[in-house]
Amino acid sequence: MVVCIMKRRTKFDIVVAILEVVSGGATKTKNVYNANLNFNLAKKHLDFLLENGLVRTDGSRYEITGEGKTFCGATKELQKWTVMHHAPGQAWFPRLKSIDITSGSSLATVLAARVNTLQLAR
Secondary structure (H helix, E strand, C coil): CCCCCCCCCCHHHHHHHHHHHHCCCEEHHHHHHHCCCCHHHHHHHHHHHHHCCCEEECCCEEEECHHHHHHHHHHHHHHHHHHHHCCCCCCCCCCHHHCCCCCCCCHHHHHHHHHHHHHHCC
């Protein structure tokens, strides 16, 4: 008997999954299936991404913005960094909630700055 245990995804993991789906343009239905979400969660996270300027929509189709591409690139750098510097099974960016975005900077800019700080610390 084979048992497969799925780790719960964080909200951050879901956002990254959606951004990867919309990088080529996608409808809400495509997001639901490819990011493995239900429609309510997809709507909630797509609204968040729209509000933060990481995706745009023409009504039925969602596309990633330049800020969204920057955000995705920064998250991939963070994932690589944490794989090299953290123990297996540890959250890959446990202090993400502590990022202060009240300064007026975009989320992508703040995350990219954090990546640069981590690279300098190597």
